[in-house]
Amino acid sequence: MNIVVVGLSHKTANVEVREKLAFSPTQMEKPLNALLALDGITEGVIVSTCNRVEIYVTTRDIAGGIARVKRFLADYHNFPLDTLENHIYAHHGEDAIRHVFRVASSLDSMVVGEPQILGQIKTSYGYAAEYKSSGIILNRFLHKAFSVAKRVRTETKIASSAVSVAFAAVELARKIFNDLSDKTVMLIGAGEMCELAAKHFLNNGVRGLMVTNRTFERAEKLADEFSGTAVRFENLFDQLHKADIILSSTGAPHTIIGAGDLGEVMSRRRQKPMFFIDIAIPRDIDPAVNDVDNVYLFTVDDLQEVVASNLQQRKEEACKAEDIVSEEIGQFFKWLSSLEVTPTIVALRNKFDEIRRAELEKTLAGWKDMPPDGQKRLEALTNAIMNKLLHPPTTLIKQAGQGGRTDLYVDAVRALYGLEIGRGQDEELELEE
Amino acid sequence: MSASLFYITFGIYLAATACYMIYLAKPLAQTGKLARWLITGGLAAHVLFTLLRYFEAGHTPITNLHESLSFFSMAVVAVFIYFERKFKIIVLGSFVTPVALLLMLVSSLFPSVISPLNPALKSKWLVIHTVVAFLGYASFAVAFGAAIIYLMQERFLKQRKISGLFQRLPSLDTLDDINYRCLTFGFPLLTVAIISGAIWAETAWGTYWSWDPKETWSLITWFVYAALLHGRLTTGWRGKKAAILAVIGFFVMLFTFLGVNLLMPGLHSYK
Incomplete structure (x- = not known):
């Protein structure tokens, strides 16, 4: 019996192609049944994420199996088969096992080491198990893939460092505050990156969020969205001492917070540390703010540098992960x-x-x-x-x-x-x- | 017998310190576990050494520099183990165990002969006064370790060098918290040591306070830590300022303990 993998990913197909071939995760019964109805296919699992669509099957007939699964994928989505051929890859034998182990371990991801893919494969496998399209071989195969991914995660540092600016900001905050659950974030101005970072902080359990904006209505709107409180821009310095983490991205042509403004703020805070993240260009926060005791100022460029060095580290860790994968392939084979x-x-x-x-x-x-x-x-x-x-x-x-x-x-x-x-x-x- | 136990303890501390250093460079869970086992084993050997010495000498082995440095080292390790368990911060060991090791090294340089007890020291106050004082000193030593890490982390953050070692050391808040806890632990002990010393002085020398160099410097040490505690509780001296004061306090304390004994003649100069 052979394990065959047929699929396409961010490496072989652009998003327009991928979204046309994606399967809706809530309606997996129909495609899984159609897959099993194919001649010579004994087991099947479909993994569909925004970055990849992959079908794992077992079959005696490798060449025929691959051809049938490709046709199934094209037919199911009314996609021309000859175009599909340009984007699709097929593996069998050891290559198929290696491929799935690498995908589950996030070695094949767009951002190597990102943790979501494992969960997505687990969910996909869950549907296959529910509709009984996976059997003895794929069950064992995917469980093995999960354990390989776990080994990679615990034995290498592939996922241990932040590779997005927002995550880097949260991680840095943890190095200052340790516990975020009693900390308050303040958003000054608005902007995509600012809001993304705020979202990350909220997901990581900060206590509260304050929003201020020159246009108070916008502050209110954003505050509603994040269930925070809106602060009038004129009152910024009356409220600033309540914030531990400040994300600033106004369109102001000059700095809005200077080192001199912080003396009073810090004494009202009884010198508790403050963490400023300046996302605006030109800068919102005077670089001299960093010289104030217990105040730490980072710009997006600083965080970007962290991200770049973390990405480099991930690449090095990925080599160790590949070794683990190779080891495990032997055992499963x-x-x-x-x-x-x-x-x-x-x-x-x-x-x-x-x-x-x-x-x-x-x-x-x-x-x-x-x-x-x-x-x-x-x-x-x-x-x-x-x-x-x-x-x-x-x-x-x-x-x-x-x-x-x-x-x-x-x-x-x-x-x-x-x-x-x-x-x-x-x-x-x-x-x- | 007690001499070989001293060197066994010294050896185990050396191994533990090495482990903590390796852990600092490459934080593997096994290394941390091994370091913890070693330091705990070292403490056990150290306690055994002190007990043996007690029975050999017939009094608390804290009456010459060899003994008191060793006792100080033991107190540092004991207080460190307490705080390490409490905060679960293994890298603290990388900064505190070298202090204990250094104290053992210096202790080994002084003659270990057991001399008959100075009649002035024959008192139940000897145990209370010295044990309390050394526990206080020890918690200041742990505060010193935490303060050094704090200052490093602070510098890394200000200069935005936040990869490598920065990632392996604890957060500023945690370090500041350790500093504070050590202070609230050590300061009352130091206070009790000074008061008990005064009472003992009254019974032994007939006066509570005679401005002997040891007494003067103890008071200076007390004022440094009192200032730090006061600053913390009122104006919110924390972070960098508190860390710097903890470092200063530690050196003042070391001078009170060693410098006074070695450099200034006085009632407390037991060598």
């Missing part, structure tokens, strides 16, 4: 190929027995003066010969199965004796490639 051992031995035995019986019948039919115990003795003789002949290959395949290198022997035995377990197609595929 061992199990997968052991699935082939028993059927091969049974088939070989059946084949031998068939020949033995056929020849025995021929002999017995033409033997006129057979002694009374003749048939019995011939049976015993032929059985003994057959068992002796079968013993070495059987032992060898079984041992190979424990060592994980079954494919070679299993294939050899099947080819030598023309055993029909449906692997004949594999050779064709290898010739095509």
